[in-house]
Amino acid sequence: MKKEQIIKWTLVVGLLLFFQMTNVMIIHADEESLGDISQQWWKKDKRDNPKEGFPDLRGGPxxxxxxxxxxxxxxxxxxxxxxxxxxxxxxxxxxxxxxxxxxxxxxxxxxxxxxxxxxxxxxxxxxxxxxxxxxxxxxxxxxxxxxxxxxxxxxxxxxxxxxxxxxxxxxxxxxxxxxxxxxxxxxxxxxxxxxxxxxxxxxxxxxxxxxxxxxxxxxxxxxxxxxxxxxxxxxxxxxxxxxxxxxxxxxxxxxxxxxxxxxxxxxxxxxxxxxxxxxxxxxxxxxxxx
CATH class of the missing domain: 3.20.20.370 (Glycoside hydrolase/deacetylase)
Known part of the structure; x- marks a missing residue:
């Protein structure tokens, strides 16, 4: 294989590895963000929507x-x-x-x-x-x-x-x-x-x-x-x-x-x-x- 081809394939493989690693980091970051958002929504849901069967006030507010x-x-x-x-x-x-x-x-x-x-x-x-x-x-x-x-x-x-x-x-x-x-x-x-x-x-x-x-x-x-x-x-x-x-x-x-x-x-x-x-x-x- 010619020297130019070796350099070319090395660059291609390097770029592919770079994008793969970057993508993993982005996905991981997104998962953390989604986790934070999910946690926030869970807290909001817990406050705004008590569990099913929550006893209301019989006489009204x-x-x-x-x-x-x-x-x-x-x-x-x-x-x-x-x-x-x-x-x-x-x-x-x-x-x-x-x-x-x-x-x-x-x-x-x-x-x-x-x-x-x-x-x-x-x-x-x-x-x-x-x-x-x-x-x-x-x-x-x-x-x-x-x-x-x-x-x-x-x-x-x-x-x-x-x-x-x-x-x-x-x-x-x-x-x-x-x-x-x-x-x-x-x-x-x-x-x-x-x-x-x-x-x-x-x-x-x-x-x-x-x-x-x-x-x-x-x-x-x-x-x-x-x-x-x-x-x-x-x-x-x-x-x-x-x-x-x-x-x-x-x-x-x-x-x-x-x-x-x-x-x-x-x-x-x-x-x-x-x-x-x-x-x-x-x-x-x-x-x-x-």
């Missing part, structure tokens, strides 16, 4: 319900039943309680827990029995991380619209049994969906050995405003003894991302102002279990 007139104002109920119905704790100390409703929710509860852990702050979680059954591992995590669990009914009905005394008892007992199976105690604290109750329902809850926990500060996070608005709703209205209403759960179409972000503003600001975060039982000096 907060917005249309909370816009309605309350059957009996919480302040009136607190005045009528001062040993049963609570809106806040003592104003003698700069202590406040963060409370979260409608969980456990696999899209948001873990992120709320992460923020609370970051600031070493305890919370009180009013859980739905149906969601506790669906996600017992999240319930266990809430308990293991030192937070208190309360009862928020089983399927989140509007107790005033569609319940009688018997239905209330069924809803509360079913949720209580579900929670007891997971955490090993029967909660002493109850929060009604939407804050809606009337006299007879409060009296029945008292018979069932529950304390009813309302709130003195509403973050209005259920409106899904920007984080700074949610934070302002809390910070502008907080006072010693405050019970702060927030949500770690939402309906199927709801989003609590802004709630999570707002905690990064609310917690350090109140800590800088000298407030101590405690659980509701600590704030009220009551037991958390029956």
């Amino acid at each position: 907060e917005i249309p319900n909370r816009a309605r007139q309350q059957p009996v104002d919480m302040t009136v109920l607190q005045q009528r039943y001062p040993d049963i119905f609570f809106l806040q704790g003592s104003t003698d100390q700069k202590r406040v309680a963060l409370t979260f409703d409608d969980g456990p929710d696999p899209r948001f509860t873990n992120d709320v827990l992460e923020v609370l852990n970051q600031y070493n702050v305890p919370g009180t979680f009013f859980l739905l029995g149906s969601r506790a059954v669906a996600y017992p591992e999240i319930v266990t995590q809430i308990q293991n991380e030192g937070h208190v669990i309360g009862n928020h009914t089983y399927i989140h009905p509007n107790l005033v619209d569609e319940s009688d005394i018997e239905m209330l008892e069924q809803e509360v007992t079913r949720s209580e049994d579900a929670l007891n199976d997971i955490i090993g105690y029967r909660p002493h604290l109850f929060r009604p969906p939407y804050g809606f109750l009337y006299n007879e329902l409060v009296e029945k809850l008292a018979e069932m050995q529950y304390l009813v926990i309302g709130w003195s500060v509403d973050s209005l996070d259920w409106q899904e405003d920007p984080p700074e608005v949610i934070a302002s709703n809390v910070l502008d209205d907080v006072q010693p003894g405050a019970i702060i209403l927030m949500h770690d759960g939402a309906g199927v179409d709801g989003d609590r991302t802004n709630t999570i972000e707002s905690l990064h503003q609310i917690i350090p600001t109140l800590q800088e102002q000298g407030y101590e975060f405690v659980t509701v039982p600590e704030l009220l000096n009551v037991p958390f279990a029956k």
Whole structure:
């Protein structure tokens, strides 16, 4: 073979090897990129689309319900039943309680827990029995991380619209049994969906050995405003003894991302102002279990 031909074939083989190696590197890079994209979509899908059978809120989302007139104002109920119905704790100390409703929710509860852990702050979680059954591992995590669990009914009905005394008892007992199976105690604290109750329902809850926990500060996070608005709703209205209403759960179409972000503003600001975060039982000096 002539020298020119040897040089020519050497160049051809070299070029082929070069393109092959380059192609492998590109494919490998593409696989990594696709892997990153896939991971991002998996995370998004996990948040936006909880697993099949995710229990929705029986009474519907907060917005249309909370816009309605309350059957009996919480302040009136607190005045009528001062040993049963609570809106806040003592104003003698700069202590406040963060409370979260409608969980456990696999899209948001873990992120709320992460923020609370970051600031070493305890919370009180009013859980739905149906969601506790669906996600017992999240319930266990809430308990293991030192937070208190309360009862928020089983399927989140509007107790005033569609319940009688018997239905209330069924809803509360079913949720209580579900929670007891997971955490090993029967909660002493109850929060009604939407804050809606009337006299007879409060009296029945008292018979069932529950304390009813309302709130003195509403973050209005259920409106899904920007984080700074949610934070302002809390910070502008907080006072010693405050019970702060927030949500770690939402309906199927709801989003609590802004709630999570707002905690990064609310917690350090109140800590800088000298407030101590405690659980509701600590704030009220009551037991958390029956």
